[in-house]
Amino acid sequence: MDVQDQGDHRAEAEHAGATPPLDESIRAVGNAGRATVDAAGETLRALRSLLSADIALARSALGRGIAWAGVAIVFGASAWLLATAASVALMQRFGLSWLESLSIAAVFNLAVTGLAAWRTARFFDYMGLHATRRQLSRLGLFDEPADDDDGQTGVPAPVAAARETP
Numbered sequence: 001m002d003v004q005d006q007g008d009h010r011a012e013a014e015h016a017g018a019t020p021p022l023d024e025s026i027r028a029v030g031n032a033g034r035a036t037v038d039a040a041g042e043t044l045r046a047l048r049s050l051l052s053a054d055i056a057l058a059r060s061a062l063g064r065g066i067a068w069a070g071v072a073i074v075f076g077a078s079a080w081l082l083a084t085a086a087s088v089a090l091m092q093r094f095g096l097s098w099l100e101s102l103s104i105a106a107v108f109n110l111a112v113t114g115l116a117a118w119r120t121a122r123f124f125d126y127m128g129l130h131a132t133r134r135q136l137s138r139l140g141l142f143d144e145p146a147d148d149d150d151g152q153t154g155v156p157a158p159v160a161a162a163r164e165t166p
Helices: 003-017 022-093 098-126 130-139 157-164
Strands: none
Touching: 022 098
């Protein structure tokens, strides 16, 4: 390398390391900020349109699902009635009277209905958000004095557990 090349490299290095004027820096930062805000806005618009499409798809699927659940209930109920009628006819053929056959079928159907009602009540009880209510009550955000699940108000859980054990 000769002396002139070294001088050119030094000038380029000094020019590359030189700070731009303040107004140019402010404009560059402002442009970068606007570009960031524009990109965020485009992203939010895309997400909004995606959410809108997903909600429309879910709404359509819910309607169709409810319609097919109705079809399943109708055909399931008719199949259950046919199976019950067949079992009554079979019991009658084995020598039971019509009254006995129908009574056995009715008792069986009532037992299944009772089981279904009990299970339904249990699942509806889960919808009460009891754990969330307890936590909100402890924070003092949700107080319902008439809603005592445990029957113990204001007693911490370890103390309540110690009281219950003999």
